[in-house]
Amino acid sequence: MGLGAVVVSLAVLVVIAWLMFMVSQSRVRRRKREAAALNLSPFMTDDELETSRLNGVLHSALIATGILAIIMPIYYLNEAPRQAAAAERFEEIAVERGHHWFEEFQCSNCHGPEGGGGGAPYVEKRSGLSTTWAAPAINDILFRYTDDEVRYWLIWGRQNSPMPAWGAEGGGPLNVQQIEELIAYIDHIQVSQTDVVAAVDSAVDRELARLDGADATLDAAIEAQREEIAAIEAAPAQYEATRHLPIALAAAFTDPGFCTLQSAAVFDNPCDEPAPDRDRDGLSDAAETSLTALLDEILAAAPRSDAYTALERIANSPVADDAGAFDPDNAYSTSVGGTRIADFDQAELMVTEFDAVARDLNLAVVGQERLLERARVGLDYLLAAREARAYSIDIPQIAEDGFEGRLADARRASGLYNAYCARCHTAGYSAGVPFTQEAGSGAFGPSLRGDRSVTQFPDIEDQLDFIIGGSQNGQAYGINGIGRGWMPAFGAVLSEADLRLIVQFERALP
DSSP: OOHHHHHHHHHHHHHHHHHHHHHHHHHHHHHHOOOOOOOGOOOOOOOSSSSHHHHHHHHHHHHHHHHHHHHHHHHHHHHHHHHHHHHHHHHHHHHHHHHHHHTTTTTTHHHHSOOOOEEEEETTTTTTTEEEEOOOTTTTTTTTHHHHHHHHHHHHOTTTTTTTOGGGGTOSBBOHHHHHHHHHHHTTOOOOOHHHHHHHHHHHHHHHHHHTTTHHHHHHHHHHHHHHHHHHHHHHHHHHHHHHHHHHHHHHHHHHTTTTHHHHHHOOOOSSOOOOOTTOOOSOHHHHHHHHHHHHHHHSSSSSSSHHHHHHHTTTOTBBTBBBOOTTTHHHHHTTEEEEEOOHHHHHHHHHHHHHHHHHHHHHHHHHHHHHHHHHHHHHHHHHHHOOHHHHHHHHHHHHHHSTTTTHHHEEEHHHHHHHHHHSTTGGGGGGGGGOOTTOOOOOHHHOTTTTTHHHOSSHHHHHHHHHHHTTOOOOOOOTOOOOOOSSOTTTTTHHHHHHHHHHHHHOOO
16 A cells, blocks of 8 residues: 555544544433423533633644644655556556457467567468468557557558458457557567667668569479479379278277277277287387388378378487387387377377378369369469569669669668568568569559659658658648558658658659
8 A cells, every 4th residue: 555545544534533523522412301402491601611621622623634734745745656656557557468469369470479570371362372471560660650540550450461450440359448458568569769770771681682582582482383283283193092091090090909998099989809019108019010101101192281291200200210100119209309209199190180181182182173273373473473573673774763873872772662661552562572563563552653752742852751750641741642641650760861762762663
């Protein structure tokens, strides 16, 4: 309990005691039956009233007044720190609860554990191809957006991206208080401005490397798509080669001569006569030999997948001996990262992962025609993208048109634009190199090509001021521009020199 609360409690007790005293002193005593009513009898004279009794009452009142005169200033002086401490604790609670929502609704899956950025699964709409959408860092977002603007994105999400609506108003699961708590947590994890500014050069280098390696990235995507088509075409033969394996796998757990009570229970079957189990690991000696052979057969026929990788890990464990992944004389025949794994646990994993392999193969066979058509459309898209090379930036031409031939400035400007502007102003940028269109082609933000920047901002200084301060909802900018609050402010993130490079780059776009 704080000092202010103690003082208030004492004051309340004094007042209560005073009231009780006054009530007790004013209580009407019983009178004899023959006595006249008080209102019909003369009252006491002044000499009778002005006695030690009255003086006691007046002294008590004076003392109580003095106590209150001392207590109230003390309470006043303590109240401001108390309220500040209460507000600080309230903020701490909001941050703790915001962190809970951040984890509960898996925000870190896309934006990283500490909000440093990451990726999200996404199906690119132009091609139908699955990709990883580059989710932005949010641990520096308040240097670019206000709380109100962040609140808008949280409530309504971003359509045509993996970012869903989180607020109840936008159809999401979080109420107003939860959104505010999430914003409190986002505010708590913001890095320092020094760190934000220091990260600029590495961001530029990363984007320039991305541009330099774009052709190789797209070539790898094309090769992966061709491999996917080959896998779909091979699915029927693989399915035929593995059709008998589910029965054989179940038999190793449940058939007479193979089963134990523990292994048969995996398939909810009884085992009337358990087979010998030398290492007493729940798998019979015959089952362990059979499972090793089945594992080799599965790996020979199954397509590459996450389930295949899990099965391959069992077969290629560094402690597996010549007898194979399951050794009748060793209850822990395999390991992961140096940790020995029980044979029975590996056998159960084998059943689970082979079920996934069989399911995927069956789906691939049933939907082969549709899957092939979709995969070939995706391949055609990638091949066309490789030929068009829309993601490339003609830096020499940009240097000539906007930087008086200074290649170094034009190259840095390209990196700055891709690092800080392309997410909104270049179509396909967040979906990855294979889907990136011409720089400045327009996405969440308007297109910047075709002298759009010059048309909107005839005075280059106006464009620079706009990028420094961002847009304000309902406020005009440039020629006939009306802000919605979506354009972030970069004045706290980038130097004026770098911002000028961005402006020159945008005004030089063809």
